[in-house]
Amino acid sequence: MTEVLPADNDRRLALVDLLDRVLAGGVVISGDVVLSIADVDMVVISLRTLISSVGSLLPAAESDFGGDSIR
């Protein structure tokens, strides 16, 4: 809260927080257009897409999603 980030960084963070909730949260019920097999993969795939697109903007994008909680 005390840190000032560039506006585009803020927006990117907000998007990540949003995706983390709408794709990984919410009640899971089976629809007819089934993505159930891909449920978990889907989130990871989407976030990978996000990382690769964000990664190209950042010099320090070194690690993959889903690894250690820190570092």
Added chain:
Amino acid sequence: MSVDGVGIWAYAVMRSDRAEDRTRGLHGVAGEAVRAVVAGDLAAAVGTVGLNEFGQDALRRNLEDLDWLSAKARAHDAVVSGIARSGPVIPVRMATVYFDDERVRHLLTNKRDAFDAALHRVSGRSELGVKAYADPKGLAAQEARAEEPVTGNRSGTAYLLRRRRELTSEEEAYRFAAGEADRIHRTLMRCAVDGKRKPALDKSLSGRAAWTVLNGTYLVDEGLIDLFMETVSALEKTTGRITLEVTGPWPPYSFAGDVEVS
């Protein structure tokens, strides 16, 4: 009403009373008017969408497209949040699509008790996200300074000792930050009905050099949100080099999926 080429996108589940009012004026992922499908005392907020864009194959393809994904995620959230403003709501995970309204009614009837319990649980409550960032360099420097002997000994031994401290200080800083994160989470849990620690977002996503030591999300009574925010501010003042960031209030995305609905 199964029409070739269209599907029913589900946004959320709510009580059926006022469901029409609560969905009126909202527009969904395809720009379509959101409407309520009612079964007994429950209703689902849905929209009719084209399968050319939202069918199985199209979804698989489109979910890989960041621009598409972010636009639809915001649209889905706008509907869920819009409904959340007027009462309890259970968000449905993005990209749940049915063939027709009848299938949605069937689901509401079939899983009525589970949805009812979930609605009770989230009534009058919101979700707040709290992330804690620790700057490893700042923490390490702080620790090293604290251990600096006041005599200012410049001998070789003192140099070697200082060098060893520097090498271990990052590890110590990390351990210190992790301990602080545990303390922050425990304290916030006391102001919340429930809480979860989610996996920390990748460094490349957060765009920060800092460690994300906590990615918590909390279900908070709406009357206690001010207290929760004050607690976050108070914690931040006592944690030194750790920065806290709050997001929300969100609809209860992280606390609606706990109820067994399959």
